[in-house]
Amino acid sequence: MWAISFLSIFMVFEISQLKISYDFDSYFAKNESFYQDFEKYQSKFPLGQNHQIVVTLESQVGIDSSFGSKANAVFAEIEQLKGIKKANYFSKISEFNPSNLNGGEKKLVDFKSESSFQESMQYFKSRSKIYQSFFSKDQKSVVGYFTIEKELFNLPGRDTLIHSIRQIVTSSKVKFHLFGIPVMRSIYSEKIWNDFLVFSIVSIALLVLVLYYLFRHFLLILIPCLTVVMGILWNFGLMSLFGFSINMISNLLVPILFVVGISDSIHLISVFYEKIQHGLKKEDAIIESLKEVGKATFLTALVSSTGFLSLSFTSAEAIKFFGLFGFTGIIITYFLSIVIVPSLLLVLDENFFYKQTSVLNQGIWTKVFSGIYSLAHEQKKKVLLIFSFFVLISILLIPQIKTSLFFTNDVKSKDALAQEFSYFEKNIGYLKPFEFVIRTKAESQPINLAFVKGIEKIEKELSNDSNFGAIYSMIFQLKYANYLLHQGKMEYFTIPNSEDKLRYLLKEISNRADEPLFNLNGKKEFYFASKIRDEGSEVMEKKEIQLKHKIESSLPVQVKFTGFGHVLDQSNKSSRTDIFWGLLGDLIVVSLMMAFLFKKSKFILISLLPNLIPLCLLLGIIALLGIPFSPANALILVVIFGISIDDTIHFLTHYLLIRKEDSQAIRSTLLTCGKAMLFVSFLLMAGLGITYFSDFEAISNLGLFGMITIIFATLTEFLITPILLDLFDPI
Numbered sequence: 172m173w174a175i176s177f178l179s180i181f182m183v184f185e186i187s188q189l190k191i192s193y194d195f196d197s198y199f200a201k202n203e204s205f206y207q208d209f210e211k212y213q214s215k216f217p218l219g220q221n222h223q224i225v226v227t228l229e230s231q232v233g234i235d236s237s238f239g240s241k242a243n244a245v246f247a248e249i250e251q252l253k254g255i256k257k258a259n260y261f262s263k264i265s266e267f268n269p270s271n272l273n274g275g276e277k278k279l280v281d282f283k284s285e286s287s288f289q290e291s292m293q294y295f296k297s298r299s300k301i302y303q304s305f306f307s308k309d310q311k312s313v314v315g316y317f318t319i320e321k322e323l324f325n326l327p328g329r330d331t332l333i334h335s336i337r338q339i340v341t342s343s344k345v346k347f348h349l350f351g352i353p354v355m356r357s358i359y360s361e362k363i364w365n366d367f368l369v370f371s372i373v374s375i376a377l378l379v380l381v382l383y384y385l386f387r388h389f390l391l392i393l394i395p396c397l398t399v400v401m402g403i404l405w406n407f408g409l410m411s412l413f414g415f416s417i418n419m420i421s422n423l424l425v426p427i428l429f430v431v432g433i434s435d436s437i438h439l440i441s442v443f444y445e446k447i448q449h450g451l452k453k454e455d456a457i458i459e460s461l462k463e464v465g466k467a468t469f470l471t472a473l474v475s476s477t478g479f480l481s482l483s484f485t486s487a488e489a490i491k492f493f494g495l496f497g498f499t500g501i502i503i504t505y506f507l508s509i510v511i512v513p514s515l516l517l518v519l520d521e522n523f524f525y526k527q528t529s530v531l532n533q534g535i536w537t538k539v540f541s542g543i544y545s546l547a548h549e550q551k552k553k554v555l556l557i558f559s560f561f562v563l564i565s566i567l568l569i570p571q572i573k574t575s576l577f578f579t580n581d582v583k584s585k586d587a588l589a590q591e592f593s594y595f596e597k598n599i600g601y602l603k604p605f606e607f608v609i610r611t612k613a614e615s616q617p618i619n620l621a622f623v624k625g626i627e628k629i630e631k632e633l634s635n636d637s638n639f640g641a642i643y644s645m646i647f648q649l650k651y652a653n654y655l656l657h658q659g660k661m662e663y664f665t666i667p668n669s670e671d672k673l674r675y676l677l678k679e680i681s682n683r684a685d686e687p688l689f690n691l692n693g694k695k696e697f698y699f700a701s702k703i704r705d706e707g708s709e710v711m712e713k714k715e716i717q718l719k720h721k722i723e724s725s726l727p728v729q730v731k732f733t734g735f736g737h738v739l740d741q742s743n744k745s746s747r748t749d750i751f752w753g754l755l756g757d758l759i760v761v762s763l764m765m766a767f768l769f770k771k772s773k774f775i776l777i778s779l780l781p782n783l784i785p786l787c788l789l790l791g792i793i794a795l796l797g798i799p800f801s802p803a804n805a806l807i808l809v810v811i812f813g814i815s816i817d818d819t820i821h822f823l824t825h826y827l828l829i830r831k832e833d834s835q836a837i838r839s840t841l842l843t844c845g846k847a848m849l850f851v852s853f854l855l856m857a858g859l860g861i862t863y864f865s866d867f868e869a870i871s872n873l874g875l876f877g878m879i880t881i882i883f884a885t886l887t888e889f890l891i892t893p894i895l896l897d898l899f900d901p902i
Contacts, residue, residue, distance in 0.1 A: 172514055175401070175510065179401050179404055181408070182404045182407075183408070184408075185409075186411055189407060189410060189416065191360055191417055191418070197418065197492070198487050198488075198489045198742065198746075199487060199738055199739070200486030200745040200746060201487075202486050203741070205733070205741045206741075206742070209733045209734065209735075209737070209738045212606075212731075215690060215696070215698075216608075216686070216688055216690075216698040220318075220734075221352055221604055221735040222256075222318050222319050222320075222321055222353060223316050223351050223352070223353070224316075224317045224319060224336065224349070224353050225314060225316055225317075225349070225350045225595065226314070226315045226317065226336065226340060226347060227313070227314050227347060227348040227595070227599060228313050228315075228340065228346070228347050229307075229311060229312040229345070229347065229348070230311050230345075231311075232311075233311055234306070234310055234312075234313060235285060235289075236282055236284070236288035236289075239261075239262070239280065239282060239313070240282050241343065241345065242260075242262075242313045242345070243260075243261075243280075243282070244343075245339060245345065246260040249336055249339055249340075250317065252335055254323050254329075255317050255319060257317070257318040258315065259305075259315070260313065260314070260316065261280060261306065261313050262280045292306075292310070304641050307598045307599050308598055308599070309598065312348075312598065312599070314599055314600075319332060319353055324356075325356075329353055329356065329357055330360060330361075333354055336349070337349065348594055348595065350588075350592060350595055351602075354588075355579075358588050359581070359867075362582075362865075362867060363422060365866075366422045366862075366870065367425065369864070370425040370426050370861055371425050374425055374429040374430075374858060375400070375429075377854075377857045377858065378396055378433060378858075379392055381850065381853065381857065382395055382396065386440065391440065394436065394511070394515045394516070395437065396433075397511065398432065398433075399432035399433050399504055401507055402428060402432050402503045402507050403428050403429070403432070403500070405503045406424065406499055407424075410496060415496075420489050420492075420493040421492065422865075423493070423862065424496060424497060424500055426858040426859060426861050426862060427810065427814075427858070427859070428500045428501070430814075430851075430854050430859070431501055431504065431814060432501070432505075432507075432508065433854060434854070434855075435504070435505060435512075436508050436512050437850060437851055438464045438467070438468060438847050438851070439460055439461075439464055439468070439509075439512050441846065441847045442460040442463050442847075443457060443516060446459050446460055453517065453519075457513045457517065460513075461513065464824075466824060467820050467824040467825070468505060468508065468509065469505065470764070470820045470824070471816075471820050472501050472502060472505035473764065474761055474764060474816055474820065475814055475816075475817060476498045476501040476502050477760050477764075478757045478810065478812055478813025478814075479493075479497030479498040479501065479809075479810075479813065480494060480497075481753035481757045481760075482494025482495075482750065482753055482806070482809060484753060484756075485750060486746065487745075487746045487802070490802065490806070494753075497810075536842070536845070537842060540838075540841040540845045540846070541838070541842070543841060543893075544837065544841050546890065547889070547890050547894050547897070548838075548893065548894075548897060551897065554890050555891075555894065558784060558890075558891060561788060561791075562787050565787045565788050565790060565792075566787065568794035569790050569791065569794055572800045573798070573799045574708075574709060574747070574799065575708050575710065575799060576707065576708045576743050577707055577799075578603045578705045578736070578739070579592045579705075580801060580868060581867055581869055582866060582867060583866065583867075586866055586868075600641075601638075601640045601704050602702055602705070603703050603705045603736045604700070604734040605700075605702060605737075606732070606734030606736075607715075607730055607731065607732045607733060607737075608696050608697065608698055608699070608730070609626065609696070609697040609699070609722060609726070609730055610694055610695070610696050611694050611695040611696075611727070611729075612694070612728065612729060614693050618673075618691065620666070620667075620668075620670055620673055623645075623666055624666060626697060627666055628725075629721070629722055629725070629726075630644055630646050630699070632721075633699075633701065638703055638704040638706070639701050639702070639703055639704075640701050641702075643688065643699070643701065644688050644697065644698065644699045644700070645680075645687075646666070648680050648687070648689075649676055649680070650664050650666065651664070652679060652680055656672075656676070677689075677691065703736070708740035708743065711736070711737075711740055715737070718730070719732075743801060746802035747800065747805045750802060750808070751805060753809060754812065757809060757813070762779060765779065769827065773899045774823065776899070777823065777892065777899060777900070778816070778820070778823060780891065780895065781884070781891045781892045782815050782816045782819060782884065782887070784883065785880045785881075785884040785887060786808055786812060788880075788883050789807070789808070789811070789876055789879060789880045789883070790808075792879060793876070798872065801869055801872075802869075803870065804869070806873070807873050807880070810873070810877070811876075811880045811881070811884070814881075815884035815888075817851075818851065818888045819888060819892065821847075821848060822848065822888065822892055825840045825843055825844050826840045826896065837893045837897065841889070841893065845889065848885075848888065848889075852881055852882075852884070852885040855877075856878045856881045859878055859881065860874050860877070861874065
């Protein structure tokens with residue numbers, strides 16, 4: 172106990188060094204080819220739209236010269252902030268985009284008079300999507316695009332910069348909207364910390380309330396609480412010790428470890444109570460309690476931790492990290508439970524336990540579980556028929572599960588961030604990045620007028636599609652360069668009309684442009700960047716397939732999709748698949764454990780079936796509610812399966828211990844283990860239910876579905892397991 176105390180103090184010090192992870196790229200499958208392509212093209216063509224903060228200033232009456240001047244001043248002040256690499260807004264625009272080639276362009280916005288300003292606005296309305304993207308559709312808002320330094324993207328300085336932008340626009344007293352991937356990540360970081368604090372505080376409060384109801388004494392509340400709190404301290408201390416940071420998913424470890432860790436203590440203390448009530452000395456009662464539940468608690472820790480360990484084989488580092496520390500957390504809390512709980516119980520006076528009246532020992536539970544046994548024993552066919560009906564319905568519904576995910580799927584639809592995204596999509600333009608690269612098949616493949624016009628044709632088709640925003644590519648750069656070459660005459664804003672001019676302009680752009688959107692070394696590469704309407708990942712994938720086929724059938728090239736939007740969709744798909752394989756592996760490992768533990772194949776079926784039914788029913792509910800099946804929802808299956816099978820192990824372990832001596836072994840097991848199992852299930856529901864109040868949609872769903880699944884798991888444990896034992900293992 173002294174050693175544990177010193178280690179705990181050390182871990183508290185380590186936790187004080189724990190930091191929030193600002194690297195949201197850890198949710199991506201970094202070892203997959205699509206992510207490696209993403210990194211490669213980000214370094215080759217650093218257009219920076221993934222690092223862009225979008226600021227909209229809204230007028231109540233419309234855009235006049237006064238509002239335009241004020242908006243210009245606000246945007247100019249934001250542009251001067253440290254960390255802003257590049258800014259684009261309406262008053263900076265010349266005849267065309269000035270950021271590609273340097274020239275003496277004339278600014279299009281004239282603030283001299285109201286009439287000249289309104290002429291500028293009319294000119295904007297008549298221009299292409301590029302200009303239209305700087306104004307709202309109702310002509311009441313102006314938009315500024317601010318690209319931050321790449322180095323800030325995953326650092327705390329990003330949040331400081333965004334806070335400064337908020338201060339500037341707030342002090343202007345103009346209604347504003349703020350979005351962009353850096354803003355999303357900044358808000359996510361804040362929500363992560365809030366969730367961590369709320370989950371920790373509420374978990375402890377719930378734990379205390381349930382334990383008080385069960386044991387009715389401060390000391391018997393303190394012992395389990397101390398055990399599980401120390402376990403969590405050790406686990407998060409290890410995170411800090413090995414250089415990890417907390418993220419959105421790791422916050423789930425707090426309520427999960429609270430409820431999983433406390434279940435061992437509840438089982439141990441409840442059996443200890445029974446032994447004391449039967450007249451055993453406390454030393455003997457502890458030995459007998461460890462004999463009776465020690466094996467079961469070890470196996471439950473092993474099985475639960477195996478489920479988490481299966482997640483450590485996924486591609487996404489955040490999920491891998493969650494699986495690894497879920498595994499270590501359960502093992503640590505198990506170890507502390509079997510050391511701390513018996514040690515502290517030994518310290519207490521023996522007479523103390525005779526004076527305490529635990530809810531677990533109240534006679535009402537004999538009636539409750541006798542009734543449950545009678546239902547399972549006498550109404551087998553009806554119970555099995557009802558469960559079979561709902562399982563069949565769920566199986567029929569499962570193919571209808573939606574797998575398409577959206578850009579803001581991580582937050583609830585009523586969240587301010589989702590509302591901002593919706594505002595931009597309806598009033599300004601699209602925000603989900605859409606990027607791809609056209610690559611020639613051979614280094615010797617010539618870049619001539621016919622080839623360039625083929626690319627131009629593809630770009631025109633995309634520009635005419637209302638689901639796409641402005642297209643940025645070499646075509647725009649060529650047209651603009653040709654326009655400058657001919658002293659700003661509009662009729663020359665076209666592809667050059669000769670091979671010599673084409674070669675000359677390509678060379679000039681390569682030498683003079685800030686960000687050439689092509690690479691002519693080796694196999695030639697041409698970069699396209701746009702924003703697209705967020706219609707979901709499945710629609711996006713179909714669009715990509717169609718576009719790839721169209722381009723590759725018309726030009727001798729290869730197409731590779733990249734960009735944040737593509738990587739996000741593909742990572743979600745990859746993680747979901749990895750988690751499913753992890754669940755399958757978990758089922759196989761658990762089956763082998765059950766075979767080793769119970770020796771007979773029938774007990775594998777009896778142990779697995781009651782835990783597969785709740786998962787099947789959960790999938791049916793997800794399909795029925797039309798909720799997209801995200802990686803977080805897939806994560807629920809692994810976590811819940813690992814947790815819910817704990818009760819099965821306790822049930823079967825006790826049953827096998829008494830089956831030869833007790834002709835009513837099933838009923839006796841229900842009476843002995845059922846009480847602790849029921850309260851552990853309630854505690855699990857309460858602990859997972861905390862997460863329902865998270866601002867993150869995925870985490871909130873885990874809480875909701877976790878509670879639903881625990882209810883199903885408890886029902887199947889109390890009804891289906893006794894029926895299966897009655898049918899396959901008659902005594």
